[in-house]
Amino acid sequence: MVSTFAPQAAGDLNFLKKLNRSSILGTVRRYPGATRADIAARTQLTKATVGGVVQALLERGWLREGELQPRGGGRPGRALYLDDAHHVLLGADIGVRGLRIVACTLGGEVLLQRYVTEPPTTPEATAARLAAMLRDMRDDPGIADRHCLGLGVTVPGPVAPEQPILRLAPNLGWVDVAFLEVLRPYLPELDGAWLLDNEANAAAFGEFYFHDGIPPESIVYISAGSGIGSGLVTGDNYPLVPRGVQGLVGEIGHTIVQPGGLYCHCGNRGCAETLVSGWAIRAALGIADTENLEAAIAARGDDPDVNAVLRRAGEALGTLMLNLHHTLNPATLVLGGSLMHLGERLIEPALAYFEAHQNDLLRGTQRVPIKVIHDSTFTAARGAAAQVMAKAALEA
Amino acid sequence: MVSTFAPQAAGDLNFLKKLNRSSILGTVRRYPGATRADIAARTQLTKATVGGVVQALLERGWLREGELQPRGGGRPGRALYLDDAHHVLLGADIGVRGLRIVACTLGGEVLLQRYVTEPPTTPEATAARLAAMLRDMRDDPGIADRHCLGLGVTVPGPVAPEQPILRLAPNLGWVDVAFLEVLRPYLPELDGAWLLDNEANAAAFGEFYFHDGIPPESIVYISAGSGIGSGLVTGDNYPLVPRGVQGLVGEIGHTIVQPGGLYCHCGNRGCAETLVSGWAIRAALGIADTENLEAAIAARGDDPDVNAVLRRAGEALGTLMLNLHHTLNPATLVLGGSLMHLGERLIEPALAYFEAHQNDLLRGTQRVPIKVIHDSTFTAARGAAAQVMAKAALEA
DNA sequence: TTCACTTAGTTAAATCTATTAACTAAAGAA
C-alpha cells in the first residue's frame, strides 16, 4: 500500500463514479470558484457528467453555488465552492507535550481548537482525556448540528502502513498501540471515518490539501520537535502519502549526517536527531525535560553556547533539507514543529545553509519555495482532519 | 506528475476498461500461471469480466493458455501466462562508457543483447550509432517477425518529469537534450511507444516489473557507477515511479553524508559521490579516465591503499543504504552499477555497515532483503524495455 | 456406476455510467 487514498487498481462502474466524484470535488478544493465548465476542462469529463455530479454534491451539502463568473462574451458560469456549512471534520494530535484537537470545515477553516499541556501517560488515560475533549467540542453549539465526517488522530511515531497501529513512539514510551481501538469505547457515538497517522505525514497532508494560493504539486513537511521527522505528499486529485513497507518513510531523524558523530538513543552515531531535535538541544544545553524548552532558552538570553547549539542545529536542519531535496525533490518544502518557536537563531542558519549549498543539478530550475510555519501547534491536528475529508470525499 | 504510468484521476468507460485490462495483465505478470478464477479473486472483478478481457488478450497475443491447474475437488482452472512469442520490447542504455541494447519478451526474457564500448560523444553521433545497432537487432531473424511495442532509452542523468528531456548528464557533457527527438529521424520505421528515462529509474523499474519469485511491494535500486544514483518503484498493478518536480528523485549522489568532507564537482563538500563513485575511486587511487577501472584495480592486487579506498567507499554506500531505508523505506534494496564489478572489497563493507547500524525503528520487523546484481550491464536497458511494456499494456 | 458436491468458466439479460447531440440560458457585440 503506497497511499492513504489511492484509487484501487481495478473496479466497476461504481468505482468509476467515486473516482470522478472525488476528482470533481478535488478540483473545486484546489480551484475555489471554479465553474462546471472549468471543472469539465480540467478533468476532461464532459459537461453532462460534471453537471450531474455537481447537482448531487450540491444536494448533499458538499458544494455550494456562489456568484456568476463573467466570461468574455458568453453566458457567465456559476462559481462553485466547498460548502462550509453542513459538515465538520475532527482532528486530534497526541504530542509529546500535550493534546490538541480541532474542528474544521470542508475548506480547512478551523471552527474550534483546544489544547491541553498534559504529557500523555498511558494510551488508556490519553484516550479518556482525548475523548472528553472531543465530546465537549462536538457538543459546542457552533458545530453540534453539523454532520461529522470522522476523526483523524496523529501520533509521534511510525504507523503501520496496512493497519492503524502505532509501532513505536520513543518519546511516549508506547509500542504497538492500536490507538483507535483504545479510543473507540470512549467515543461510541462518534461516527464517520476514523484514521490514525504519523504526525508529520498528517501535517504534510494538511499543508498540501488545505493549501493557500496555487495548489502545490508536492510537499515535504519537516517536523522538528522533540524528535525530527518528515512527511511527503504528492498527487493531483488523490493526494498520495508514501509510507513504505514498515511505515518508516520520512523517518529522517535517524539518517546519518555525521558519521562518527554523537551517540543517538537509537544506538547509532551521527543521526540527524543528535543535532536537530528538542532532546538533543536539551542535552547540549543541560535543560531538563520538565522545563519548557522555549522559555529556558529565552531565559539564557544571548548566551554564546546557546547561539552555537542553535546554529549547529540549524545547519543540520539545512543539511536535512538538502538531502531531502535530492532524494524526494518536492515542489515545496515546509518547516514546522515546536523547534520553530526557538526563532531565527535556528531558522536562519538552516535557510542560509540550504541556500548556500544549491548545486548544478538545479541549474536553470526554480528554487524550491520554503515555507516556515512559526507556530504549528494545530498543524498536525488540522492535517488529520484533512485526511478525514479526503477519505469521506470518495463516499460523498 | 508522480508516475510514469499512473492512472489518471477521472475517466470514462474506456478508461475503466484500460484500467481493468492492465490490472488483469499485471496479475498474470506477477503471478504466472494464474487462472481466470485466481485473477478474479485478486482483482475483485467478476468471473465474467475477467473471462471477457482474457479472451481478448489471448486473441491479441498478450496471453497464452498453459496447463490445467488441479483444484481440490472441482474443475481445474487453465493456467495463463504472458505470451512470449508475438511481441518484442526494445531497450537501450546510453552509459558513460558505452551503449547497450536489448530485445525482450513480455515476460522479461532477453532475446538479444548488444554492447559497444565507445563512450558517447555528441547526441547526434550517439543517436546514429544507437540507431544502427537497433536496426541491426530489429532485423535479426529471431525477432524480425514480432510486433514491436516500442523503445525505451536510458541516460545517466535526471530527466524532466513532464517531457522526455535529459536535463544534465555531467559525465557525458550533455545538457537539455531531447534525445528521442534526436534519435527519431534515424529510426523512422520503429513504431510503438518511445520513452526516455534516467538509468537508475529504469533499472529499478525493470527489477520491480520483471521480478523473480514473489512480487516485491517496492524497490529501491542503487546504481553505483561513474556517479551514484537511485530509483524507486512502488505500486501494485501500476508501478509508480516518483520523479519529483524536477526529476531529481533519487539523486542521492549529492546528498551530504560527511559535512566538511571532500569537494565534489557539484561545488559542495561531503557529497556521497565524493566517496562512492567511479570518479571518486579513480581520483583517490590516481587511475586515469582512459583506463578500465576494474582492470586497474585488479592489477594493483592486494594493495592496502586500494583496500582502504574500497572499504571507505563501501561504508559510504552502507550509509546511503541506511539513509535511503529511513527516508524511502522500500521493501527491497537492490545494488547495481559498474562498481559492483569491484567485488567484495567494496560490497562486503557496505552490507556489514548496513547490518551493523540497524536500529530500534525496525524492531520486530523483517530485515530488508538486499539483492546485489554483480553484473548489471544490461539491467537498465532491460528496465527501459519493461517501461515500454507497462506503457503498452494500457493500450493492449 | 451413480450421485452429490465443488470449482472453473461462459453466456444473455440487466444495470449503471458517461457520452453524444440537441437543446435552453445568458451574456456581449455589431
Added chain:
DNA sequence: TTCTTTAGTTAATAGATTTAACTAAGTGAA
C-alpha cells in the same frame, strides 16, 4: 434586434461490468 459565444441541461445512445443461470470438469462417497 440579431449574431456569436460560452454555460449548463436533457434525452437518447453506447459501452462496461454485473447478475444469474448455465455448462464443464474434476473429486469422493454410496
